[in-house]
Amino acid sequence: xxxxxxxxxxxxxxxxxxxxxxxxxxxxxxxxxxxxxxxxxxxxxxxxxxxxxxxxxxxxxxxxxxxxxxxxxxxxxxxxxxxxxxxxxxxxxxxxxxxxxxxxxxxxxxxxxxxxxxxxxxxxxxxxxxxxxxxxxxxxxxxxxxxxxxxxxxxxxxxxxxxxxxxxxxxxxxxxxxxxxxxxxxxxxxxxxxxxxxxxxxxxxxxxxxxxxxxxxxxxxxxxxxxxxxxxxxxxxxxxxxxxxxxxxxxxxxxxxxxxxxxxxxxxxxxxxxxxxxxxxxxxxxxxxxxxxxxxxxxxxxxxxxxxxxxxxxxxxxxxxxxxxxxxxxxxxxxxxxxxxxxxxxxxxxxxxxxxxxxxxxxxxxxxxxxxxxxxxxxxxxxxxxxxxxx
Numbered sequence: 001x002x003x004x005x006x007x008x009x010x011x012x013x014x015x016x017x018x019x020x021x022x023x024x025x026x027x028x029x030x031x032x033x034x035x036x037x038x039x040x041x042x043x044x045x046x047x048x049x050x051x052x053x054x055x056x057x058x059x060x061x062x063x064x065x066x067x068x069x070x071x072x073x074x075x076x077x078x079x080x081x082x083x084x085x086x087x088x089x090x091x092x093x094x095x096x097x098x099x100x101x102x103x104x105x106x107x108x109x110x111x112x113x114x115x116x117x118x119x120x121x122x123x124x125x126x127x128x129x130x131x132x133x134x135x136x137x138x139x140x141x142x143x144x145x146x147x148x149x150x151x152x153x154x155x156x157x158x159x160x161x162x163x164x165x166x167x168x169x170x171x172x173x174x175x176x177x178x179x180x181x182x183x184x185x186x187x188x189x190x191x192x193x194x195x196x197x198x199x200x201x202x203x204x205x206x207x208x209x210x211x212x213x214x215x216x217x218x219x220x221x222x223x224x225x226x227x228x229x230x231x232x233x234x235x236x237x238x239x240x241x242x243x244x245x246x247x248x249x250x251x252x253x254x255x256x257x258x259x260x261x262x263x264x265x266x267x268x269x270x271x272x273x274x275x276x277x278x279x280x281x282x283x284x285x286x287x288x289x290x291x292x293x294x295x296x297x298x299x300x301x302x303x304x305x306x307x308x309x310x311x312x313x314x315x316x317x318x319x320x321x322x323x324x325x326x327x328x329x330x331x332x333x334x335x336x337x338x339x340x341x342x343x344x345x346x347x348x349x350x351x352x353x354x355x356x357x358x359x360x361x362x363x364x365x366x367x368x369x370x371x372x373x374x375x376x377x378x379x380x381x382x383x384x385x386x387x388x389x390x391x
Contacts, residue, residue, distance in 0.1 A: 045138045051199045057287045061294040066109040068324045070102040073351035095132035107134040116190030120175040129342040142186045171341040195293035198286040205283035295323030316357045
């Protein structure tokens with residue numbers, strides 16, 4: 001007969017085994033990536049240089065989303081009660097000694113749009129989260145663990161690397177924000193990558209127009225040699241003629257200069273024009289595709305063509321409703337979950353009443369709620385996002 005103690009021990013062991021929950025597929029992920037590290041695709045860095053640093057459409061679209069996201073006022077709630085002096089709000093208002101809250105959120109949003117990933121380092125002092133720092137995604141490397149999911153993050157600057165180990169419980173030092181990627185287990189998918197072909201096409205059209213301007217804004221032509229039959233230019237004559245054309249008649253400084261021809265040479269201008277090549281429309285179409293990838297209505301960027309919004313105000317409302325607010329809500333939920341071990345359970349929300357773009361919608365909502373006679377005053381306040389009146 002087995003003792004009661006041994007039976008209890010077996011039952012406890014069985015309970016512990018049953019209590020452990022893990023994905024059955026995670027060992028396959030671990031087998032694929034462990035023990036090596038997972039690097040961010042390097043072409044994203046080059047694409048960022050091409051797009052954000054050299055393309056005005058990408059630059060403006062990203063800045064519009066980032067600045068709008070940083071302008072929203074955050075609120076903190078515990079259960080249904082708003083806590084205006086919540087420590088997490090104070091932390092995000094001044095995340096570190098050199099950066100204000102809006103600049104911090106703008107940096108995170110910009111990294112998300114360009115790289116699909118954003119990283120926040122949390123600095124703990126005496127068991128309390130004191131500072132937040134935004135880290136560059138191109139310097140971060142994910143180290144998968146035995147389960148296939150991140151066990152550590154390596155931040156590399158120059159030849160040095162700093163490892164952030166991820167604990168199983170408690171406050172983790174790194175918050176990883178990312179967009180969903182269907183083909184990557186660790187890194188997010190960047191909207192800039194979806195716009196890559198459009199960015200390249202827009203840049204090629206800009207380079208073509210720039211080259212055309214440098215050649216006096218005229219399409220190319222051809223020098224035709226019509227000398228005696230059977231006689232052609234020698235290699236020396238050809239190189240000399242080519243050199244003289246480059247030095248004397250090419251470039252904006254030589255625009256309008258007459259071309260003096262001799263020795264049977266005749267200039268034949270090509271009939272191909274920019275309109276025939278349709279570069280203008282191709283460039284505008286690429287710009288609209290870039291705006292679409294970042295969720296910015298083309299009308300707000302001053303782009304011509306197929307605008308689906310009747311006016312600027314309608315486009316601005318769509319921009320806030322479909323792009324900015326969902327992005328901020330995503331960031332807020334991740335921050336609340338990440339900071340919960342330090343500040344306890346709470347949630348973030350945004351102050352929609354301070355958005356001028358949605359003021360008309362908000363006024364209509366208030367009117368509908370106010371006219372609902374079947375609701376009490378506190379129920380009406382709850383419906384529009386306010387707490388109950390004190391009794």
